[in-house]
Amino acid sequence: MLNIRLLKTLLIILIFLFSVNIVFGVEPAPCDPNKDGVKVGDWCYNCGDSDGVCPNDFVADTCTPQTTIDPDCVSGICSQRIQSECTLVKDTQGNNCEWIPDCGGVLDRFCSYDTQTQSCPETARNPKQTDQSGNIIPSYRCVVQGSTTYQAVPGFCNTNCLLPSSQYCQQKTCGPNMVGGCQNQCVSYQCQECDLSCSCVQGWANANGDPVDGCEKKICDNSETSCIDGKDNDCDNKIDCADTECAGIQGPNNKVCCQSKNNCPADGSVSYSSCSNDNTLQGTQQTYSCTSNECIASNQNIQGSCNTGCCLPGQGGSVCKNPDKSSMMDIDTDAKNEICSGVSGSGNWIGANCQGQSCVTDPAQTESYNCVADNDCAGLNPGQCGEVKCINNQCITQAKADAQSVCQGIAAANGYQCGVYTGCTQTQGTQWQCGFYGESTLCGNPNNPNSYDLGCDGNFKCTINLCNQGQNPCGLCYSQCLIAANDPNRAPYSAQECVKNGLWAQCGGF
């Protein structure tokens, strides 16, 4: 009982003292670091109410770095805590914080909310896979959020590799026009940078030494040194046959390079195998065309005109024959000659029609033909006043149109004094000769054409003395006529009459 009274008394005293302290304003005591209390401002607080780590229990953000962990100084945000602080106290929301070793990354730490936040799922915290060395392989990878925080996300990690395989590491490649490169190697789940080794491809140079931007300077020849190497040797953006310098030169694909047909080989000679008609050859020719800068060969069906010549066919070939006597032959084996005429402007076989590989007799022209022009008949002798002519493609002779003047020329050349042209007549074979007769009146006195004493001889010369002409007993020469005219018993009755008659015909005369 006594003890109860004692306890009651003590309690009353305490209540009294507390009440007095409150009612009368108890002065804060100076803070003694060595005692269980702390002075903040003018107040002194009982250190026993805190975690026992002074002096910053009651003031937020006043923590100073120290080795001893003070729960009051732990961040209210889980992710900002280090591993030793992680689970020390709840965060500002009253949630528990939890250290998740799975989410170790570059910083090798992660403190997250509790499992209910699902920031780092259960599976992330219980890795089951291990690599060949027995290291645990996290099934979740972490990515950086901000600069210090990590988020566990399945399948990704900023470290690039958590598997001990280089396949997750970046492959370093060289720049354009380079060969080389390297593969970053994975060491302890981290990609180690490999040494990039690059070199320029042939024809290129690295001007700035940086392999990343490649070899930017092209090494060029002065010309397209090769037209079959598939390269732009002279850096004019034209490769092989596309380069004008290769025109006419052998290019790739065993074809000649070209810019136009002129650069290609000359078209092959035409091979003619038959005739379309008398004037047209038919055959083939290898020709070239310039397609995509390459000379492409192809066989073309060709029809060639013989112009004024004629197509002569044979077994497997055909040729053009000239429209003249050189074409004269028996082309249709009818024992008669045919000849090519180009008179109409296009060659035509006179005497035959040719087509395909043979010729047949032209039913409208069944004779033998041997000329096209007059000079084809030069072998014929036309005589004095004749001429050779090619009429209807056959050689003939005929009197010249100016035969009279020709013959008179001959008469003059032969010194005919009394030859009178009587015509040009065909005498022997093909010959045409001048005809003359002797006209004695032409032997008259030039001063008096009606008077003459001389007659015309066989050479058409005035040599026959009519006054003593035994062959002409009835004739009188001019001088005799004069005598006769003076004799009234004898005719003629005048000198003029005598001469005009030519002869005074005593014998049988008038």
Added chain:
Amino acid sequence: MKKIIFIFFILAVSVYAQSERIDINLAEYEPDSGFSKISISNLYSTDLTNVKIKIDQSPEFLLTETFKSGGTVYKIINMPSGEHVITVTNDQGKTETKNLLFSLSKEEIIKTKEEQKKAEEEQAKFESDTAKLAEENKLSSDIEIAKEKEKNIQAGVYEEKSTNKILLVVIGVFVVGIIAMIWLVKRKSK
């Protein structure tokens, strides 16, 4: 009687018509010298004026200005051998034309024959030359065509048909075989 008179009349007219003409004849001719004497007679009952003579296609020469009826004029001219056309004209329009044959002398016949022979030889030579030329042309053409054919064969355009001869031989053997079989069958049946 009337008929007789009529016939007589016709005959008389006809005789008269026959007599009314210019008569042209070759009176004399010496082939060696060509001397000829042509007689032209005026058988018309009237005189003719400005009578002219023409030999073949020669110009006309005045024969006489007045040719009295019944008269005859001789024309002495020098004519080469052969047949010549003598034409006589006059102002009265009574033209007469006659072909006169001036015969050849022996020498001229020989000469003509020689010329004929020569002309024939020339003609034959021309034909021979023509034939020879045709042959040469054919030969050169065959060579040209053979060259063309060779080109065609090389170009693959033409393929020479060499099977014809073989085919003919095969057909021949086949025919002989059939004949032999027929002969054997007939022989057996006998």
